[in-house]
Amino acid sequence: MSNQNSSSGPSGRYQKKFYFSRRKYCIFCKDKIKFIDYKNYKMLENFILETGKILPARVTGTCTLHQKQLTKAIKRARHMAFLKFIEPKRERVT
Amino acid sequence: MPNMNRNYEIGFVINPEATEEDVKKVIDSVVEIIKKANGNIENVDEWGRRRLAYPIKGHNEGIYTFITADMGGAVFFEIERRLKLNEKVMRFIINRLDDKMKKANRLTKKWKRMERLSKRNIEEEAIAVEISDEEKEEDYE
Numbered sequence: 344m345s346n347q348n349s350s351s352g353p354s355g356r357y358q359k360k361f362y363f364s365r366r367k368y369c370i371f372c373k374d375k376i377k378f379i380d381y382k383n384y385k386m387l388e389n390f391i392l393e394t395g396k397i398l399p400a401r402v403t404g405t406c407t408l409h410q411k412q413l414t415k416a417i418k419r420a421r422h423m424a425f426l427k428f429i430e431p432k433r434e435r436v437t
Numbered sequence: 438m439p440n441m442n443r444n445y446e447i448g449f450v451i452n453p454e455a456t457e458e459d460v461k462k463v464i465d466s467v468v469e470i471i472k473k474a475n476g477n478i479e480n481v482d483e484w485g486r487r488r489l490a491y492p493i494k495g496h497n498e499g500i501y502t503f504i505t506a507d508m509g510g511a512v513f514f515e516i517e518r519r520l521k522l523n524e525k526v527m528r529f530i531i532n533r534l535d536d537k538m539k540k541a542n543r544l545t546k547k548w549k550r551m552e553r554l555s556k557r558n559i560e561e562e563a564i565a566v567e568i569s570d571e572e573k574e575e576d577y578e
Contacts, residue, residue, distance in 0.1 A: 372548065377541035382448075382503070408544055423448060423528055424489040424499065 367404025371413075379409065381416040384425035391417060395429040442476065442507040449520060449529035450499040453486060459525055460500055466523075467504060470515050476508035493527050505534065 371379070390398050390413055397417055400410040420426045447467060451460055464481065471478055484501035513531060520529040
């Protein structure tokens with residue numbers, strides 16, 4: 344986020360202040376986890392939405408190497424029925 | 438002839454209507470195939486009954502088991518064929534565990550690079566602070 348608003352000039356500086364947020368970091372890199380296991384499905388639940396969608400790395404802040412492992416682990420967990428597949432949004436009945 | 442055995446993990450879900458003997462039969466059949474081909478079984482992990490995230494063939498429960506073993510590539514297809522033919526096995530998964538070492542190496546390299554970068558940043562900051570301190574002292578004199 345900080346890279347996007349790093350344009351020089353007064354207007355850029357004000358924008359930077361306005362959009363300031365705490366910097367995201369990779370949780371797996373912090374704990375030095377080398378391998379993400381699909382059997383550890385309770386941990387994987389933190390990285391999916393209620394509908395079952397996988398959250399993008401730009402939301403969670405995981406690095407690319409870990410995100411690749413994570414998506415594979417989630418898909419394996421879905422196959423083994425640890426996690427649910429994506430549920431379509433329910434249409435409103437009027 | 439080098440030892441071409443690789444580390445695999447086999448997991449399968451068995452129909453909840455199956456008895457304990459049926460479960461044992463499935464596990465023994467897998468173990469036998471591996472042992473016949475000079476494989477080495479490391480661990481047999483029986484999780485038992487647990488709820489499924491979604492119903493499979495009208496069942497809301499399943500009996501989970503996980504086996505880790507060193508075995509050759511040909512055994513992989515034999516086990517796959519067996520589990521496919523078995524009607525009591527609802528889901529199965531076989532994946533390699535030793536290729537995680539490659540990923541781990543990539544990650545350790547990355548972490549080393551990150552550490553070096555952060556150290557350099559700290560050093561630069563420290564130098565900057567020292568310079569500013571020296572300037573202040575000069576001013577007082």
